[in-house]
Amino acid sequence: MGDYAALQLDTRLRRLYPTRLPIMTRCPPGEVIVRVAYAGICHTDLAILQGDFQIDCDRLVLGHEISGIVSGVGKEVNWLRIGDKVAVNPNSKCERCAVCLHEEMGAPAEASVGVERDGGWAEFCLVPQSQLHLLPSDVPLKQGLGYEMIDHNELCNKTFDLAIDCTGDAMIQQEAAHALGFGGHLLIFRSNSVKDRLCLSPFNIFTNEIKVTGSLINPYAFGKALTWASVLGHRYLDFNKLGVVSYPLKEYQEALETAKSDDAAKVVFEFDVSDVPTP
Structure with a gap:
């Protein structure tokens, strides 16, 4: 053995x-x-x-x-x-x-x-x-996965439909929420600390119909991810x-x-x- x-x-x-x-x-x-x-x-x-x-x-x-x-x-x-x-x-x-x-x-x-x-x-x-x-x-x-990198300061001049945060940094999550356009969606995959807090405008969430979703575990997405990996693999x-x-x-x-x-x-x-x- x-x-x-x-x-x-x-x-x-x-x-x-x-x-x-x-x-x-x-x-x-x-x-x-x-x-x-x-x-x-x-x-x-x-x-x-x-x-x-x-x-x-x-x-x-x-x-x-x-x-x-x-x-x-x-x-x-x-x-x-x-x-x-x-x-x-x-x-x-x-x-x-x-x-x-x-x-x-x-x-x-x-x-x-x-x-x-x-x-x-x-x-x-x-x-x-x-x-x-x-x-x-x-x-x-x-x-x-390949992706386009942009400078942090460029976020100030753009709006997005979807922001996916995997950093767990509350300040980054907060800025991502502010960069969302009408009907935008912020998806939070992790948090660095139980003590972190977000400062979000209820008025902005209401008037722009912003959604904030947390996702801890989704075991049903794994197979779909492998399909995308197969499709995107050779190029990205x-x-x-x-x-x-x-x-x-x-x-x-x-x-x-x-x-x-x-x-x-x-x-x-x-x-x-x-x-x-x-x-």
Whole structure:
């Protein structure tokens, strides 16, 4: 039996340390062993490291933004095979509440990968089959979305129909709301602190019919996103266009420092999977 590299969090000390874990030789019936190719560093991971999130276990492998290659399947998994390229939706759904049954945004998560069970800051990750998505054959594991960059000051002279904020910065969210035209919609995907507050004009919201929507989790959008990735991939999807910086797992300290700074739009851990054949 061999072992594999992992970056584990001591949840009591809030300290990360590199370790080696035993290779999984048996896969539970409804689960899949994924050999990780890329695992992002999310601000949620940084918040966990800072102690802003309560973790109910002593040790945890973080990382919930994962793509990789199937290296083992449980006996109940009949739609994936070893070598398939997959993306991981870290959030499961309960399938019992009204939100899940109506496939609405905000479906509650159960046992999130990288938060409530070991995640992708490791060479291998065990994932329930319900949280895996088979990547289209023409979508490589290393991709992101391209977009047009404009200077912050240019926002003052433009109006927009839709503003999507993933920064979590309250001041940016506030300015985005003020830049919306009639019928505009502000979608907030994250918040940096429970203490943050927005200063919005009720008169502007009323007269311009502005909508502000928060979105915590939407497990039903994952498949649609993969379709768009397949359509846009050859022309727009590239790490360099996004400002995504990759590091090997052993350079985790530098990776975390970069993630905390403004030097990169996104930081990911990159694993060598060049020796893995795909179907």
